[in-house]
Amino acid sequence: MSIYGMKNSEQLKAIKSVTMSKEQLEERKRKHDEVDLASQKKLKKDKKNKKDKKERKDKKDKKEKKDKHEKSHADIKTQKAENDSSVTESSVEETPAQDSGYVQSQKLNQVAQSEVDEFFKENEVSVEDPSNLALRPLLAFDQISLSPEIQEEISKFSKPTPIQAVAWPYLLSGKDVVGVAETGSGKTFAFGVPAIHKLRTTDSLKKGIQVLVISPTRELASQTYDNLILITKKAGVHCCCVYGGVPKDDQRAQLRKAQVVVATPGRLLDLIDEGSARLSNVDYLVLDEADRMLEKGFEEDIKRIIGSTKSNGRQTLMFTATWPKEVRELASTFMKDPVKVSIGNRDELSANKRITQIVEVIDPFKKERKLLELLKKYQSGARKDDKVLIFALYKKEAARVERNLQYNGYKVAAIHGDLSQQQRTQALGEFKTGESNLLLATDVAARGLDIPNVKTVINLTFPLTVEDYVHRIGRTGRAGLTGTAHTLFTEQEKHLAGALVNVLNGAGQPVPEDLKKFGTHTKKKEHSAYGAFYKDVDTTKKPKKITFD
Numbered sequence: 001m002s003i004y005g006m007k008n009s010e011q012l013k014a015i016k017s018v019t020m021s022k023e024q025l026e027e028r029k030r031k032h033d034e035v036d037l038a039s040q041k042k043l044k045k046d047k048k049n050k051k052d053k054k055e056r057k058d059k060k061d062k063k064e065k066k067d068k069h070e071k072s073h074a075d076i077k078t079q080k081a082e083n084d085s086s087v088t089e090s091s092v093e094e095t096p097a098q099d100s101g102y103v104q105s106q107k108l109n110q111v112a113q114s115e116v117d118e119f120f121k122e123n124e125v126s127v128e129d130p131s132n133l134a135l136r137p138l139l140a141f142d143q144i145s146l147s148p149e150i151q152e153e154i155s156k157f158s159k160p161t162p163i164q165a166v167a168w169p170y171l172l173s174g175k176d177v178v179g180v181a182e183t184g185s186g187k188t189f190a191f192g193v194p195a196i197h198k199l200r201t202t203d204s205l206k207k208g209i210q211v212l213v214i215s216p217t218r219e220l221a222s223q224t225y226d227n228l229i230l231i232t233k234k235a236g237v238h239c240c241c242v243y244g245g246v247p248k249d250d251q252r253a254q255l256r257k258a259q260v261v262v263a264t265p266g267r268l269l270d271l272i273d274e275g276s277a278r279l280s281n282v283d284y285l286v287l288d289e290a291d292r293m294l295e296k297g298f299e300e301d302i303k304r305i306i307g308s309t310k311s312n313g314r315q316t317l318m319f320t321a322t323w324p325k326e327v328r329e330l331a332s333t334f335m336k337d338p339v340k341v342s343i344g345n346r347d348e349l350s351a352n353k354r355i356t357q358i359v360e361v362i363d364p365f366k367k368e369r370k371l372l373e374l375l376k377k378y379q380s381g382a383r384k385d386d387k388v389l390i391f392a393l394y395k396k397e398a399a400r401v402e403r404n405l406q407y408n409g410y411k412v413a414a415i416h417g418d419l420s421q422q423q424r425t426q427a428l429g430e431f432k433t434g435e436s437n438l439l440l441a442t443d444v445a446a447r448g449l450d451i452p453n454v455k456t457v458i459n460l461t462f463p464l465t466v467e468d469y470v471h472r473i474g475r476t477g478r479a480g481l482t483g484t485a486h487t488l489f490t491e492q493e494k495h496l497a498g499a500l501v502n503v504l505n506g507a508g509q510p511v512p513e514d515l516k517k518f519g520t521h522t523k524k525k526e527h528s529a530y531g532a533f534y535k536d537v538d539t540t541k542k543p544k545k546i547t548f549d
């Protein structure tokens with residue numbers, strides 16, 4: 001029986017017994033640490049004798065497994081030193097890291113250091129790790145032993161993407177991680193795979209919700225759920241998705257069974273408040289699109305949600321393609337000595353380099369006529385069936401443009417905040433399957449959505465921030481493909497011209513003279529002004545905050 005099926009007194013007992021066993025565990029760990037030095041010496045002796053080692057492996061029982069999990073950092077550093085010099089017979093050992101059973105495989109140990117260096121260089125990887133674990137990136141899937149359901153799912157890809165390659169070892173070692181990598185670079189599995197692997201390899205199926213992923217929009221939550229369920233279903237782990245705009249009953253029932261939950265903040269808080277979502281066992285918490293989740297509009301919700309999760313021993317993850325300085329301090333208050341993994345030079349705001357960016361400065365009154373011209377250009381001849389995603393800023397604007405496009409004979413799907421959730425889901429579905437090849441959206445679709453084969457993104461109205469621009473155009477050029485982003489820029493957005501010029505320069509894209517004339521001054525972003533325009537609100541409830549979309 002799950003804890004949710006128990007009476008109050010039974011629940012208390014159950015919670016207490018979990019706490020007790022945790023304390024016992026910590027006591028054991030302390031004792032283990034005291035004898036750690038001695039056991040390390042012994043282990044090193046054993047390592048010299050291959051025959052003994054094999055026998056030891058065969059005899060691997062529960063206790064040995066636990067010992068591996070609890071080896072100290074000293075072991076890792078020794079291993080690193082061995083790796084750094086040369087790959088010797090004795091260095092081809094399993095290397096345990098920190099506390100949670102990540103063991104660097106022999107195959108990975110055997111990779112020459114020059115290959116690792118080349119990977120770091122080629123992908124412009126930066127790792128800031130306060131504990132100096134120096135874990136090697138996984139250059140191939142066979143360099144890690146994951147549970148079979150996961151192996152099966154990821155084997156459809158040829159190798160880990162760079163963010164997966166670098167983040168997985170740290171995540172499997174129990175570290176908090178900030179993961180910053182370009183749009184469409186596989187961040188969902190970067191945080192999802194270690195989450196499910198950990199659930200599968202620990203006795204955790206009876207503990208209720210342990211993995212929580214927070215997403216800024218219903219569509220992204222739903223997409224993340226669709227990705228995770230590919231693995232959880234086969235692994236016997238129950239995953240559910242909760243977001244607003246749809247009835248709660250089914251979500252309540254799902255939450256009673258779930259170990260993994262993907263949620264938008266508003267609906268999750270409702271379910272927490274009414275007692276349907278209990279997060280006290282959540283020890284793997286992900287803020288997807290983390291900078292968005294830490295903006296003012298979400299900040300309080302996020303604080304409350306995090307406050308309901310496990311405070312001790314929780315692993316906290318933040319993943320995004322943009323990581324502005326303005327949110328870093330707040331992020332650090334929720335994390336413990338996080339490892340920051342960054343792929344590509346992401347200290348400066350940068351866009352995916354496989355996207356061709358065209359920026360046209362235009363009179364605001366000419367934008368809609370220009371849009372019709374652009375559609376002719378991007379959907380004609382051999383390109384007539386190409387998928388085009390158009391971004392507007394305001395939902396009223398989106399509704400008006402939608403009517404105008406329909407009047408001009410276009411079959412256009414639309415998603416914005418004035419539509420019901422059912423209409424939004426249907427429109428996105430039609431665009432994903434190709435039933436419709438034109439989607440008009442507000443920033444509800446700016447982040448995270450992984451829509452196959454979007455060839456062109458048109459920014460009819462520039463977003464409120466250049467970060468949002470990077471996310472919007474990132475709906476094309478995903479998973480190694482190329483794409484085009486065509487942006488109409490008006491004088492009304494001139495305060496963003498400098499930041500946009502930087503992004504264009506950073507990606508090696510041409511900067512139009514008309515844009516330069518607005519000056520290249522970049523206005524310091526204020527926390528309250530930062531972020532996507534869009535915030536999902538439950539229209540059935542009285543709004544607490546003013547939203548413009």
Ligand SMILES: Nc1ncnc2c1ncn2[C@@H]1O[C@H](COP(=O)(O)OP(=O)(O)OP(=O)(O)O)[C@@H](O)[C@H]1O
Nearest residue numbers: 157159160161183184185186187188321448450479
């Ligand atoms: N190892 C891999 N090799 C190739 N493709 C992959 C790999 N892992 C994931 N993908 C695919 O890459 C695409 C983009 O992944 P995902 O949606 O996770 O990107 P993202 O980095 O989260 O993007 P965004 O910043 O826009 O949220 C998906 O279609 C996913 O299936």
